[in-house]
Amino acid sequence: MLTDSRHAAIVRRVQETGGASVADLARLVAVSESTIRRDLKTLNGRGLLRRVRGGGAGTGSAGADPAAVTPVRRPASKQRIAVRAAALVRDGDVVVLDSGTTTALIARELRGRAVTVITASVAVLDELRDDPATELVLLGGVLRRSCHLLAGSLAEDALRRLRATVCFLGASGVQPDGSVMDATGTEVPAKRAILRAAPHVVLAADETKFPGTGLVPVATAAAFTTLVTSTSSDPQTLGRFRHAGSDVITV
Secondary structure, eight states: OOHHHHHHHHHHHHHHHSEEEHHHHHHHHTOOHHHHHHHHHHHHHTTSSEEETTEEEOTTOTTOOTTTOOOOOOOHHHHHHHHHHHTTOOTTOEEEEOSSHHHHHHHHHTTTOSOEEEEOBHHHHHHHTTOTTSEEEEOOOEEETTTTEEESHHHHHHHHHOOOSEEEEOOSEEOTTSOEEESSSTTHHHHHHHHTSOSEEEEEEOGGGSSOOOSEEEEOGGGOSEEEEOTTSOHHHHHHHHHTTOEEEEO
16 A cells, blocks of 8 residues: 555544554554554644554544544534535436545435435445435445445446436545545546536535645536535635635535
């Protein structure tokens, strides 16, 4: 695994769980514990996590023992965003859902709806696998366990051939100039294929993604028909989206 991808996987795991031990992270990314300790020191220096005794913790958990850290609570705004985003979907629509916690919550809101959902996200699959009302199309690819995603050329090729009504993207960060970022770069080709799969493209991102993190730009604000976000998201960035022609919905 490349260093940038490894760092992104570490940060993602710490964000999802609130804290992780050196041993757990070493197993996750298949490197030595000494490498993980160097990675944690680097990521701590960049402000992406806290280097604590025995591992790493979220930036709000300084000094916590990763073995005792409780899972990070998702911002309440994520749920509000998911509800509002799902309201953009009409019965009969074909919906593409990107990976991420917010898009998984959107999937939950679509349960019981007469829609078709296309996704490479295992989290979305878990939300809809037992819902008889929803037609679920799972894209192929290589399972990336660190981000619960099927990725690679199989998923990207399938997305290029599919046409949907509306698609929802997540992001690891949204820069003040409106650039939508990905944490690793490995998901960028699939995200760009999603952007081309439907005429209505929605970015769903809570306030923590402004600016959030990211290594590789996915698209500019002009690529998105709609932005659904929190009322507390950075006003300057929201202005960029409005100027680019996006419908900005805050909840």
